[in-house]
Amino acid sequence: MIAFWPLWLHETIHFSLCTLAAFLVWRFVAKRGVKFWKLWLTALTSGFFIDGDHLFDHFFAYGVMGFFNHGVLSFFDASIANPFLEAQKAYVIFHGWEYLIAGSLVLFFGVKWGKGVKGMRSFFSDKKFVSVCLVFLLSYFFHLCFDQLSWSHSGWGYFLTYRLLNNFSLLKL
Numbered sequence: 001m002i003a004f005w006p007l008w009l010h011e012t013i014h015f016s017l018c019t020l021a022a023f024l025v026w027r028f029v030a031k032r033g034v035k036f037w038k039l040w041l042t043a044l045t046s047g048f049f050i051d052g053d054h055l056f057d058h059f060f061a062y063g064v065m066g067f068f069n070h071g072v073l074s075f076f077d078a079s080i081a082n083p084f085l086e087a088q089k090a091y092v093i094f095h096g097w098e099y100l101i102a103g104s105l106v107l108f109f110g111v112k113w114g115k116g117v118k119g120m121r122s123f124f125s126d127k128k129f130v131s132v133c134l135v136f137l138l139s140y141f142f143h144l145c146f147d148q149l150s151w152s153h154s155g156w157g158y159f160l161t162y163r164l165l166n167n168f169s170l171l172k173l
């Protein structure tokens with residue numbers, strides 16, 4: 001965790017990658033079956049709004065008053081307040097390759113076998129449902145890839161279990 005980009009730039013790129021994920025799924029998978037804006041909103045949920053977990057890190061580092069002292073601006077400018085440096089911890093609990101692996105397995109096996117299971121059939125044979133799941137995962141994948149490349153890490157830093165085993169220590173990232 002060395003290079004701190006201006007967060008507004010970082011988030012703008014995340015935002016753009018969400019749009020790209022939505023476009024790719026819309027164009028090549030969903031086609032006319034699903035409205036683009038629905039895929040786009042889904043992509044933003046997993047590819048943009050997951051950075052909302054920084055709120056928890058902020059709270060942990062600065063407490064409730066931190067939200068008033070440092071305010072929202074600190075999310076856009078690490079020179080105002082940097083909860084990671086302050087606490088020497090990085091929880092970012094919504095960030096983890098494990099989520100992606102688990103979600104991908106569920107989707108993969110759901111599509112493969114779920115159609116044959118009563119109660120799941122209606123979901124996994126529905127192209128709209130599958131498209132929404134796919135864009136959720138793809139956008140999340142883009143988010144983690146970009147985060148992984150953006151910050152200087154051990155390489156394992158975006159595995160939740162790795163952070164947990166190291167007590168979320170910033171030094172281990």
Ligand SMILES: [Zn+2]
Nearest residue numbers: 051095143147
């Ligand atoms: Zn992130």
